[in-house]
Amino acid sequence: ITPSPMTPGLYTICASYSGDSTYAAANAAAQLMVNAKLYATVGIGKIGLSWNAYQGATSYRIYYSSDGGSSYTQAGSSTAASYSMAGLSNTTTYYFYIVPNSPSGAQSSIASGKPR
Numbered sequence: 273i274t275p276s277p278m279t280p281g282l283y284t285i286c287a288s289y290s291g292d293s294t295y296a297a298a299n300a301a302a303q304l305m306v307n308a309k310l311y312a313t314v315g316i317g318k319i320g321l322s323w324n325a326y327q328g329a330t331s332y333r334i335y336y337s338s339d340g341g342s343s344y345t346q347a348g349s350s351t352a353a354s355y356s357m358a359g360l361s362n363t364t365t366y367y368f369y370i371v372p373n374s375p376s377g378a379q380s381s382i383a384s385g386k387p388r
Contacts (some may be wrong), residue, residue: 273285273383308320309380310323310368310369310380310383311323312368312383313385314383314385314387314388315387316387316388317353317359317360317362317387317388318356318357318358318360318388319350319357319360319366319368319385320354321368321383322353322354322355323353323354323370324353325353326374328372328374328375329352329372330347330374331351331372331373332350332351332353332355332370332371332372332373333346333371333373334346334347334349334357334368334369334370335347335369335370335371336357336368337366337367337368338361338364338365340367341382344367344369347368355370356372362386362387362388363386364386364387365386366382366387367383367384368373368382368383369381371382
């Protein structure tokens with residue numbers, strides 16, 4: 273698949289089959305969702321997040337969990353490919369993922385961190 277590496281977003285892959293003449297030509301389209309890698313940087317009472325921009329995204333919703341990833345709450349949104357969350361406990365590990373406001377609706381990988 274080109275380009276490689278692929279920009280996070282939604283891609284359509286088309287394939288066709290024109291083998292044995294007893295079979296009608298078949299066409300198929302599949303969508304490939306490429307997720308962005310999410311990075312977390314810890315600080316004193318805060319965690320900073322960064323990721324590669326999703327193709328076609330105009331903003332991002334950021335979700336976090338403080339219970340080991342069992343349930344997530346929206347922390348906020350960002351129009352940039354970064355976000356910072358402050359006022360966090362240094363005894364808790366936080367888990368994050370992002371969802372772009374784009375046609376793909378794909379979510380990022382999960383990142384975690386424990387503030388210092």
